[in-house]
Amino acid sequence: MKLVVQVKLLPTPVQAAALEATLRSCNQAATWASGVAFEKDVKRNFALREHTYAEIKARWGLGAQAAQHVIKRTCDAYATLKANLKAGNLGKPGSKRYRRAVGKPVVFRADSAQPYDDRMLSWQIPERRVSIWAVSGRVKDVTFTASPEQLATLALYRKGESDLVRRNGMWFLLATCEIPETEPNTDPVDFLGIDLGIVNIATTSDGVIMAGRRINRARVRERKLRAKLQRKNTPSAKRRLKMRRRKEARRAKDINHKIAKHVVAEAERTGRGIALEDLTGIRERVRLAKPQRATLHSWSFHQLGSFIAYKARRAGVPVVYVDPACTSRTCAECGHIDRANRVSQALFACRNCGFVDHADRNGSRNIRARAWELWRRGAESTAPAPPPHRRSGAGRKCSITASDARCASPSL
DSSP states (O other): OEEEEEEEEEOOHHHHHHHHHHHHHHHHHHHHHHHHHHHHTOOSHHHHHHHHHHHHHHHHOOOHHHHHHHHHHHHHHHHHHHHHHHHTTTOSTTSHHHHHHHSSOOOOOTTOOEEEOTTTEEEETTTTEEEEOOTTSOEEEEEEEOOHHHHHHHHHHEEEEEEEEEETTEEEEEEEEEOOOOOOOSSOSOEEEEEEOSSEEEEETTSOEEEOHHHHHHHHHHHHHHHHHHHHOOHHHHHHHHHHTTHHHHHHHHHHHHHHHHHHHHHHHHTOEEEEEOOTTHHHHOOOOHHHHHHHHTOOHHHHHHHHHHHHHHHTOOEEEEOOTTTTTBOTTTOOBOGGGBOSSSEEEOTTTOOEEEHHHHHHHHHHHHHHHHHHHTOOOOOOOOOOOOSSOTTSOGGGSHHHHHHOOSOO
């Protein structure tokens, strides 16, 4: 299993200037190669190399390895563009956004990340130093900082390329590590159902509710502050916006990591698997009023789900994905399905048997039961295809409906 370890570089001013010049040259070369690929319609690595390799080395002074990485980056960018077009992420064919994406070559920012292999980058992990290639020559003894856990991971499992990144005036190396996976548990005693939501970020079938009130309030404050600074539009306001642009994302990522760690540790401790909902396409299937859209689109449920999945693989905990349809309308005791069962965002009351519970906990119990049934039948743990789009709410997950969003502040 591949993981990325991020370490912070601490270059001197002279070293930082050399690294900055290197990134600038590499990205200028990548932009030029992208123009050649677009003009000649040559977007495969070896074919593009014939048209650009010698020119890149001569004009920008890049070494052989750096020039090849620049060409490969260009081809990868076009492959990503093609995949996004095919998936419909850039609008329908013929739309203005689609035509704008295909009508011009890909352009690389001056500070875009540059990949380094072991010929261009050498690590001295015990000394916390790296030697890195630059256009002006080898830059040696660049110090970096890392935690003891990161150092151990780098020393044992680092394998493959590392990316040089400049972010907000700071320098980072993103090192790829090949982590061995734990032998998966093929005989779980049960499953821990996880209901993902907006008001409550995650609710387990054990009744543990990880509320999002704190981050909800922080998101509201950040949104109001951004709107105020954008209206002001002064140089100082723009500086403040630039300083705060990743603060909210970092906070959300930290909370998602903590939730995922707790969920996986509990499942591993009790010998259970983890049951998650397949929420692919949920944003497209749910219709909301305009003021509620920011609430739903700021909810990073995919990130939380991916954190749980990779931490579970590392711990050997099986993960099963189930269809989320009607999990919040179904009674976990008698199985009765009725929209009226969901009294409010937080309250579930069955119209058939009178069972009353927290709505999210009831939903997580249904998720657990569906996962256990799939596992007992020996069905594959694959995410089902999303149901066809319907205007009504029938068959959808109730905790992501407009009524839930009206009760919620912006959350993950």
